[in-house]
Amino acid sequence: GQQVMQIPQYQHVQEGEDFTTYCNSSTTLSNIQWYKQRPGGHPVFLIQLVKSGEVKKQKRLTFQFGEAKKNSSLHITATQTTDVGTYFCAEIETSGSRLTFGEGTQLTVNP
Amino acid sequence: NAGVTQTPKFQVLKTGQSMTLQCAQDMNHEYMSWYRQDPGMGLRLIHYSVGAGITDQGEVPNGYNVSRSTTEDFPLRLLSAAPSQTSVYFCASSYVRGNTIYFGEGSWLTVV
Numbered sequence: 001g002q003q004v005m006q007i008p009q010y011q012h013v014q015e016g017e018d019f020t021t022y023c024n025s026s027t028t029l030s031n032i033q034w035y036k037q038r039p040g041g042h043p044v045f046l047i048q049l050v051k052s053g054e055v056k057k058q059k060r061l062t063f064q065f066g067e068a069k070k071n072s073s074l075h076i077t078a079t080q081t082t083d084v085g086t087y088f089c090a091e092i093e094t095s096g097s098r099l100t101f102g103e104g105t106q107l108t109v110n111p
Numbered sequence: 112n113a114g115v116t117q118t119p120k121f122q123v124l125k126t127g128q129s130m131t132l133q134c135a136q137d138m139n140h141e142y143m144s145w146y147r148q149d150p151g152m153g154l155r156l157i158h159y160s161v162g163a164g165i166t167d168q169g170e171v172p173n174g175y176n177v178s179r180s181t182t183e184d185f186p187l188r189l190l191s192a193a194p195s196q197t198s199v200y201f202c203a204s205s206y207v208r209g210n211t212i213y214f215g216e217g218s219w220l221t222v223v
Binding site: 043 | 146159169203213214216
């Protein structure tokens with residue numbers, strides 16, 4: 001099946017610094033979803049990108065889908081301690097039945 | 112609105128024991144799935160279902176059984192627990208066709 005590779009695996013930042021995580025695939029993705037999981041919690045849906053070159057913003061979070069639909073990124077501007085957690089990208093198969101997750105980027109924010 | 116409810120939250124099993132992780136959703140979602148999460152390995156799909164009476168295998172199905180007799184419930188059965196099945200298990204549901212997926216709060220399972 002499809003594989004999505006996510007980098008970096010870990011990221012430590014000082015509060016106020018920016019953060020970016022990348023999701024890459026060797027094949028064209030039908031769509032991409034992003035999730036956030038707080039320590040000890042469960043994944044929570046953030047957003048879905050479907051169109052080539054799509055850019056969506058949620059306050060300090062910016063999500064991009066590559067023009068070739070083979071990569072995606074999540075950028076957080078001016079991180080806060082509330083941003084701590086693991087961010088996952090996930091691709092849904094064309095049939096809509098299976099969700100394949102990247103390995104996640106674990107973000108820690110030093111106050 | 113309870114969303115996705117998983118029980119139990121914590122469980123310790125001895126090797127060879129069997130048990131069932133329960134999952135129920137009250138959102139009338141067609142699609143339900145089970146994932147396991149291990150450190151550094153993200154979430155891996157165990158089994159999924161696109162509707163009552165229909166189930167299929169995911170990436171890591173060995174050692175697990177599922178059934179979907181109703182839209183609401185999707186239990187995961189461990190047939191003969193092994194230490195390798197020590198993990199956090201998440202149940203998830205959504206409308207089919209790639210809508211928002213809702214996760215339960217997780218079940219922490221330890222097999223000794």
